Amino acid sequence: MVLAAPAAAQDLSGEADPAVLAAIAKADLAEKADQLQSTAPAAKAMGLPAYDWWNEGLHGLARNGVATVFPQAVGLAATFDPALMEKVGTVVSTEARARFNAKPVDADRRIYEGLTIWSPNINIFRDPRWGRGQETYGEDPFLTGSLAVGFIKGLQGPDPLHPRVIATPKHLAVHSGPEAGRDSFDVDVSPQDREATYLPAFRKAVTEAKPLSLMCAYNSTHGVPVCADDALLNGTLRRDWGFKGFVVSDCDAVANIWMFHNYRYDAAEASAAAIKAGTDFDCGTTYAALTQSVARGLLTEAEVDRACPLAGARYKLGIAFGASNPWGKIKPGEVNSPAHRALALEAARKSVVLLQNENGRLPLKAGTRLAVIGTNADDLSVIEANYHGTAADPVTPLEGIRRQFGAANVAYAQGSVLAEGAPVVVPETALVADGKPGLRAEYLDMSGKRVFVRQDRRVDFNLTRTAPKGLDAKGFKVRWSGSLVPPGAGTYRLALDIPACWKDCTRHDDVRLSIGGKELHSGVLGKQRVEFDIASDGSPQPISLELDHYGEDEGLRLMWLPPADAQRAEAVKAASQADAIVAVLGLSPDLEGEALQVQVPGFVGGDRSDIGLPEPQAELLAALRATGKPVIVVLTNGSAVSIDPAMADAVMTAWYPGEAGGTAIAETLAGTNNPSGRLPVTFYKSTSDLPAFVDYSMKERTYRYFTGKPLWGFGHGLSYTTYGYEGAKVSAPALGQPVTVTATLRNLGAMAGEEVVQAYVVPPVIEPRPIMTQGVLQRQLAAFTRVPLAAGKSREVTLTIDPRSLSVVDRRGTRKVVPGDYKVWIGGGQPGDGAGAWVSFTLTGQAQELPK
Numbered sequence: 078m079v080l081a082a083p084a085a086a087q088d089l090s091g092e093a094d095p096a097v098l099a100a101i102a103k104a105d106l107a108e109k110a111d112q113l114q115s116t117a118p119a120a121k122a123m124g125l126p127a128y129d130w131w132n133e134g135l136h137g138l139a140r141n142g143v144a145t146v147f148p149q150a151v152g153l154a155a156t157f158d159p160a161l162m163e164k165v166g167t168v169v170s171t172e173a174r175a176r177f178n179a180k181p182v183d184a185d186r187r188i189y190e191g192l193t194i195w196s197p198n199i200n201i202f203r204d205p206r207w208g209r210g211q212e213t214y215g216e217d218p219f220l221t222g223s224l225a226v227g228f229i230k231g232l233q234g235p236d237p238l239h240p241r242v243i244a245t246p247k248h249l250a251v252h253s254g255p256e257a258g259r260d261s262f263d264v265d266v267s268p269q270d271r272e273a274t275y276l277p278a279f280r281k282a283v284t285e286a287k288p289l290s291l292m293c294a295y296n297s298t299h300g301v302p303v304c305a306d307d308a309l310l311n312g313t314l315r316r317d318w319g320f321k322g323f324v325v326s327d328c329d330a331v332a333n334i335w336m337f338h339n340y341r342y343d344a345a346e347a348s349a350a351a352i353k354a355g356t357d358f359d360c361g362t363t364y365a366a367l368t369q370s371v372a373r374g375l376l377t378e379a380e381v382d383r384a385c386p387l388a389g390a391r392y393k394l395g396i397a398f399g400a401s402n403p404w405g406k407i408k409p410g411e412v413n414s415p416a417h418r419a420l421a422l423e424a425a426r427k428s429v430v431l432l433q434n435e436n437g438r439l440p441l442k443a444g445t446r447l448a449v450i451g452t453n454a455d456d457l458s459v460i461e462a463n464y465h466g467t468a469a470d471p472v473t474p475l476e477g478i479r480r481q482f483g484a485a486n487v488a489y490a491q492g493s494v495l496a497e498g499a500p501v502v503v504p505e506t507a508l509v510a511d512g513k514p515g516l517r518a519e520y521l522d523m524s525g526k527r528v529f530v531r532q533d534r535r536v537d538f539n540l541t542r543t544a545p546k547g548l549d550a551k552g553f554k555v556r557w558s559g560s561l562v563p564p565g566a567g568t569y570r571l572a573l574d575i576p577a578c579w580k581d582c583t584r585h586d587d588v589r590l591s592i593g594g595k596e597l598h599s600g601v602l603g604k605q606r607v608e609f610d611i612a613s614d615g616s617p618q619p620i621s622l623e624l625d626h627y628g629e630d631e632g633l634r635l636m637w638l639p640p641a642d643a644q645r646a647e648a649v650k651a652a653s654q655a656d657a658i659v660a661v662l663g664l665s666p667d668l669e670g671e672a673l674q675v676q677v678p679g680f681v682g683g684d685r686s687d688i689g690l691p692e693p694q695a696e697l698l699a700a701l702r703a704t705g706k707p708v709i710v711v712l713t714n715g716s717a718v719s720i721d722p723a724m725a726d727a728v729m730t731a732w733y734p735g736e737a738g739g740t741a742i743a744e745t746l747a748g749t750n751n752p753s754g755r756l757p758v759t760f761y762k763s764t765s766d767l768p769a770f771v772d773y774s775m776k777e778r779t780y781r782y783f784t785g786k787p788l789w790g791f792g793h794g795l796s797y798t799t800y801g802y803e804g805a806k807v808s809a810p811a812l813g814q815p816v817t818v819t820a821t822l823r824n825l826g827a828m829a830g831e832e833v834v835q836a837y838v839v840p841p842v843i844e845p846r847p848i849m850t851q852g853v854l855q856r857q858l859a860a861f862t863r864v865p866l867a868a869g870k871s872r873e874v875t876l877t878i879d880p881r882s883l884s885v886v887d888r889r890g891t892r893k894v895v896p897g898d899y900k901v902w903i904g905g906g907q908p909g910d911g912a913g914a915w916v917s918f919t920l921t922g923q924a925q926e927l928p929k
Contacts, residue, residue, distance in 0.1 A: 096398040097388050100124055106378055110367040113384055115328070115360040119185065123388065125397055127185035130325070130387075131360060134169040134194040134232065134242070135212055135464040136735065137421075138412075141189040142542035142550065144172050144466030145417040145736065150198060151715055152428040152732030154214035154757035155794075157833045157861055159227035161424060166231020168417045169194065170241035174407040182396055182405070188580055189542075192394050194232055195245045195292060195325070196464075199225045199278045200253045202716075202758055203778050206770050207254035208669040208683035211462060211715025211733065215757025216779040216791060218274055219858045219882060222281030229286035239403050240289060243390055246282045247292035248327055249303060249314065251275045255770055256672050257682040260329075261337035262296045266773045268890030269851060272929070274775050277881075280318055280929075289322040289390065293356055295330045302338045304330045305347070310355030317929045323387055326351065328360040349375035357384035413469050418737065425734045425741035427831075430754035431727070431795040438707055438726040440748025440797060441657060447482055448655035449475050450492040450648045450701060451662050451694070451711075452501040457537045459713040462733035463666045467543045470736065474661050474711060477739025481747050488655060490564075492648035492701075493641065495665050496691040498677040500572045500608070500636035503561070505534040506647070507637075509617070510559030516620070520545055521554040533557065536635035539576075540626060551628040560617040561592060565643030572608045572636040573598060578629035587625040588633065593618040606636075615643075641693060645700050657707040659746065660725070662694045663714040666733065670715075688764050689719045698724050711742055717760040719788055730756075748797060753831040753863070755794040755906070762788045775852045780907065782852035792835050792858070792906040798826030798868065805903055805914035812920040813894055816878045820903050820914060822864055823871040830868075832905055836860040836876045840885050841897030851888060856907065859883065876903065883920075884927055895924045 100123040101109070108120050119127045133139035136147040147153060147165050156162075177192055199221050202210035214221040225246060233240040251264045251271060266275065282288060291314065293304040303309065304326045314320045334340050334347035341347045344366035351359070352367070353376065370376040388397070395402025411417075431439070441447070453459045455475040461468060472480075479487045491504045505514040515534040521527050528547045536557060544550040563569060573588055589599045590609075597609045611618075624633055652658045668675055673683035679691050690698065701708055702724050712718055712730040722728065729752065731742050744750035759780050761767060766785055768777055775782045780791035805820040818836055838859040859882035864874055878901070884894045897920060904913015 097392050100398065101382060101385050101388055106368050106371060106381065109381055109385065110364050112387060113358050113364045113367070114362055116188070125391065126183050128191060128391070129186055129188040130191060130193045130358065131188050132173070132191045132194050133189065133196060133464050134173060135196045135198065136462065137466045138169050138172040138176065139189065139464045139466050140541055141176055142467055143413055143469045145413045145421050146461055146466050146468040146471070147421050147424050148428045148735040148738065149211050149462035149715055149733035150213055151202070151211045151215060151757060152734055153424060154220065154224055155430050155732065155754040156424060156427040157220065157755050158427060158863055159223050161427065162224045162227035163231035164420055165424060166228040167234070168420060170232045170234065171407060172412045172417070173242050174404045175409050175411040178405055178407055179409050182402065192242045192396065193245065193290065193390065194242045195247060197225050197228050197246055198248070199246050199282060200248055201274055201278065203253050203274070203775070204767060204770055205688050205717040205758065205761065206685040206767070207716070208256055208673065208685065209254065209671050211669065212464065216759065217757065217781070217858050218277035220757060220861070221278040225278060225282040226286040229282060229288050233289065236403070237287065238393065239395060239401065240393060241404050243289040243394065245290040245292050245325060246279065246288050248294035249291055250279055250294065250309065251298055251773060252294035252296055254684055255682070256684050259295045259672070260333045263300060264296055264298045264773050266298060267851060267888065269886050269888045270773065270775045272890040272892055273886035276313070283314070283318045283320050287321070289393070290325055291320065291322060292325050292327055293330065295327050295333055297338050297340070302330070302334045302340050304356045305334050305340060305350040305354045307354040313929065315355065323357040323384070323390065324355055325358040326356050326360050331356065331359045331363040332361055345369035345373060345375060352376055352380055352384055358387055421735050422737035422740060425737045426744065426750045428734060428754050429729055429731050429741055429745045429750070429752045430756055430793070431729045431745070431752040432789050432793065433722055433725065433728040434795055435726050439709065439746065441746050443482070443747070444486065445482065446654070446656040447478065447487050447659055448652040449478055449487055449489045449659045449661065450652065450697070451660050452491050452493070452495060452504070453663055453665065453713045454489065454661035455504060455535070456502050456665070457539060458666050459733055460735065460738050461539060462715065463670045467539045467541050468736035472737055472739035474713070474739045474742045477743035478659065478746065480740070481743035488651040490648040490651040491644055493644050493693040493697040494638060495694065496668060496677045496679055497693055498638070499668060500570065500638050502535055502537045503635045503637050507562050507564065508535065508559055509562050516557040516559040516622070519556040520548060521556070522548060523552040523554065525554070536622060536633060538634070539632045541631040553626055555624045555626070557622040559620060561620045562617045563613045563615055563639065563643065564647040565640060566613060566615040567640030567643055568610055568612055569640070570608055570610050570638040571597065572606050573602060574606045574634040574636050575602050576631040577602070577605055578631065582629050584627045584629060586627055586630040586633070589623040591621045645697055648697060649700055649704060652701055652704045652706055655706060657709065658701050658704070659709050659711060660698060660701055661711045661713060662690060662698065663712040663718055664716065666715065684770070685716065688717060688761060709746065717758050719760065719762055722788070751797045751828055751830045752794065753796060753833060755792050755833045756789060757791065759783060759787050759791050760789040777852060781854055781857055784855070790907050790910055793910050794833065794906070796830045796832070798824055798828040798830040800832050800905055800912050801825050802904060802912050802914045805916050807901060807916040807918050810918050810920060812896060812922040813880055813925045815880065816883065816918065817875055818878065818901050818903050818916055819873060819875045821871055822866065822874050824866040824868055827868050829866065831863055831865045834862050834864055834874050834876065835904060835906065836878060837902045837907060838878065838883055839900040840883060841895055841899065843885050843887060843895055854885065857882070859901070881927060891926060892929070893924045893926045894920070896920050896922055
């Protein structure tokens, strides 16, 4: 049975302007089919210019030149701050409009130039091995939904009839790895886990933030591809939740219906199945077969027309059919404005989580001589993460620490690679020109005229649709020269890495590399990375690197795999001359991410096979610890990393912290930023703590169902001050009504701080003998708020817990509030993690079933 989508769902919240309907009526079936694909050509009959619907804004406007780059989504989640998320969303959509307004409103738009933003990613980060987990808001449904609501409201703006952009939460619904096989993976999920874990964030986002679009996922569930799932899209999404927008497939997910899932025979059948199920739009080209679908009687043209709220979307955005556009005055100068940069710094500060601080080792005193060790201390990719824009002035941890503590007090050594066999950027310590670290760089226009000369500390550039000041983003040249100075003798594997343009490309960049007078490469790379082995006795060798950039490829990195012993010895030498060691360790978007072509120890296809600190870094950390100097570990990571706490005096995680990340890290080390972030994920002790990656049961997953002892738990985060909770009490509750929990929060320390007050509910056990494959709920986050508090001050804090946050889900997938005894913990983390207090109450009466 097909559940027909309600009429109101097909006109974008009631917007059915006669001009839109008239344009659709003039178009023939082939023209309509063209408009239901990601790269929509100009349609004269409909009065539409060409438009590519694919645009990104996960943590800043992405892939369209300079933009404000915020911390990666998992780092934003560590702020526990929905109000901040709304501000971030506002910046993303403002910068999208600013870029859009730089051209006439009726101009053609290529990929990443539009106003339909395919963010946020609100899948549940159920397993730390998932490479795309960094794009999410963590493992908790309530936190994820709350942050998504703020971000979507910021993206779309205050006027539902004139959104700044259209938000697209993704990927409905039960989707979180593995990356390998994602196109054909079939998820077996229980009704209980589906309702209790995988759907709530989507429901909250749809019902409270009213996104105008939503993306369906690649995978199938119980044999039905999500983008062909009538019960999910027309039933749960539209009928139950009242969704009024349009559904877009993940890219090529409609093709997957027949090519990988074997759910239908060919493209025409797959297209018909997706349209009937409620997938209005195909990111891909499969909907070109809609004409065949109609010709073969698989679909009617009226059913295709039903998918045309896409035309209404352009009207609503004010970019077609002569619609009004209140956002047309946003100017390009809004991009990366001072206010936007300040917000990126605020977000980075709030995202830092202090995990461990033995004997108050942090903050560090001014004048402390530091050895900063680790390739992630000075690497652009760990600042920008994935799905990112181009940071105008990115601050790496090394740069931030030098500015904070004084360059004369900071030594640097790379120390190791990230993982065995994974090249890293050649550091400034291995490059010299004119007696200074780095290479001499001549920047020229395409005619060969020199525009300026400067010293580049390393070759590590994101050039996506941008150029240094004074040059044209459509093309320029760079000539780097100097000496390569290896840390010791041995064989070095050099690599050139270009993130290549992959869609609508006309020309790739030319690169030429010579070392020691020998030409190693000349011409187009032909693939993203090429590698060369060179033998070195440790003496300097002249190096020349030339780039002819034609405005389409997205950057250049000079990378290497040096001998491990030489790297480690250089790091130990630097550490021995310092008062303290700051080891910037962790992961990289080169290793964890979406469908990556990576297979090195600990990583496969973008996912992780081991959650421990990769072996080369673990060996480096052990060598640093053996120096006897205090060791502070700063993790840059998109997922939980297991390390031995005994190997460090203090540990913090900064995630992939965005353009201001280095400043926020340095301020936290110095104490000018009192850390207030909280973990949005569990840091497990070992990979052995995890169930099989492909198992979507929540048993022993996340803090809600894990019965073991984690390394650091969800919600954990230390401060440089201490807090106390007094006088905790709960309102007189009634079944089916909200409950309020109140306590007096006191700052007991000598430093102002910001506490994240959290409330966790332990509901009655409704099924004392669950089936063996089902987890038992331990507790669930029910409310939270950030509270700034000066030293010695106190404040009464009240948290409201709504009935859904008190509810439980039975094995049939029914959500209800039940009578019985409830416990609530109010504190700065989970029960037993820091200060807090318990309160208890009893609900009486009949169980109340809540809407799906």
